[in-house]
Amino acid sequence: MRILHIVDRMDPKAGGVCQAIRMIIESLKHRNVESDVVSVDDPKMRFQDDFKILAFGPAENPWQYSKKLLPWLICNLGNYDTVIIHGLWQYYSFATYKALKERNGEKPVVFVMPHGMLDPYFQNAPDRKLKAIRNKIYWQIIERHVINGCDALLFTCKTELDLAKLPFKPYKPKIEKVIGLGIKAPPRCTTSMVNAFYDKTGLTNSDDFLLFLGRINRKKGLDLLVKAFLQLLDNIQMPKLVIAGPGINSDFGLEIINLIKTRPELKSYFIFPGMLTGDLKWGAFYACEAFILPSHQENFGIATVEALACRKPVLISNQVNIHNEIVAFEAGLVEEDNLEGVLNLLSKWMIISNKNKEMMTYNAEKCFKELFQYQSIANKIIELNNSMNEKYFEYSVEG
Structure with missing residues (x-):
């Protein structure tokens, strides 16, 4: 099984999403699942990771746009069994959605993991009024198609799942699944x-x-x-x-x-x-x-x-x-x-x-x-992926 993770940044200074991806990849590795990452980091940057990071930046604009990203996705998405889009509101999620639409060949199972980016806080915070208006417009034009068109939404906990239902309509994901999140046990204290x-x-x-x-x-x-x-x-x-x-x-x-x-x-x-x-x-x-x-x-x-x-x-x-x-x-x-x-x-x-x-x-x-130990994350992703493939197989046989 081969998974492509798509995100804006893998720089550890960027915050929790890239660290969550690292934990998920570590969990998947123990189930012999190969993971690659596509980001819009500067390709000159080097991170100490043992998986491949394909960097199509630097994307130094508010939308994180990279002209190199979409052509690569169109050509290469078929090389993966599963794609996980990590986060929302940036070009990379739209580019993935568009690449899937434009591909004529085999398409992978697509999951979206919002990492809290559908939380009502971001629409209600006093210092985010302009961004909240932007998000409402962006939702209607682009993001609702990403959310409602993917095979499943993946959440880190039930509270995140419940909150995600509140700020935007129409919100009609095909499947919502809590896969959790966890970490590898830390090194012993020395x-x-x-x-x-x-x-x-x-x-x-x-x-x-x-x-x-x-x-x-x-x-x-x-x-x-x-x-x-x-x-x-x-x-x-x-x-x-x-x-x-x-x-x-x-x-x-x-x-x-x-x-x-x-x-x-x-x-x-x-x-x-x-x-x-x-x-x-x-x-x-x-x-x-x-x-x-x-x-x-x-x-x-x-x-x-x-x-x-x-x-x-x-x-x-x-x-x-x-x-x-x-x-x-x-x-x-x-x-x-x-x-x-x-x-x-x-x-x-x-x-x-x-x-x-x-x-x-x-x-x-x-x-x-x-x-919060990380081992169960891989099991849930693999089980969900297998169930998706079984549904597609049944559909093709019935068709």
Whole structure:
């Protein structure tokens, strides 16, 4: 079986979708499924992956248009059993739809994996009013044909599936399937990992800290987190806050820095080590007290699952789509994605007994092992693909 994954970016700095693709490919590899990726990255860029990435960029325009992409798809889609379009609203999903229409030969099974891009948040957020209007127009002209014309929509969790039904009409996918998402078990904690993280940040093993790991972006609720920290530091002794991720030099990142500058005496509580990968990232997870993500919208939250896998409780908003699973396993705390909610997250964490925190660490690992290990993803994709092929075979025989 051979699968083609189509996406805009595979650069790890681009966010969670490319990391989700890597996990899916890793899962499929263990079932002897070959995967290639088509993107519009700059072909000069090199990523440390053991699968083929065909880059048709750089596409440095808002629609991510690449004139090289469509001709290649028309010629090569027939070489694959299955195509998975990862994400929406960019040229690559339209190009795939158009290539399938123009092909005369054999066509693969086509799945679309929205990765949260049908979430109502993106139509309702106050700072996205123009983009929301654009999306409504784009839906009517292009995207509804992609969604309603593919063989199945694939979702990471049931909450994502339920939310996807709300913002756009007509919404009539042929099949909706939750395939989940998960990660490979992390490497075991070593002294060198933790020490590498301490060397990077200047922290020591006597420093308690909470970990925010993700893009420094307004959607992640980081401004609420910093405001809540500053407010609580006036009254109680708090751990430090490590804010790890790309984007500190963005306009929003500078907002965060300026917010902290209003209280210069508290500056030492905030650590900005930049984007952490490899041993540095795992050292951060293993050394922290807990992971925190007060996001306004999080389709899945890969970093949340990585924290669980490292036996760390997670403090998240109810806009992280796997929050119901966290509550069910008592693997962390969940609150609203507003300042009051973040204050509640932090305040509740500070008064939880050590015994209950230890129980949360046990529950975090249990939650990961039972729900978020990556092996089952490949099984669900293969089973769905086989069922599609059986339907086509029955149709051709009856015809």
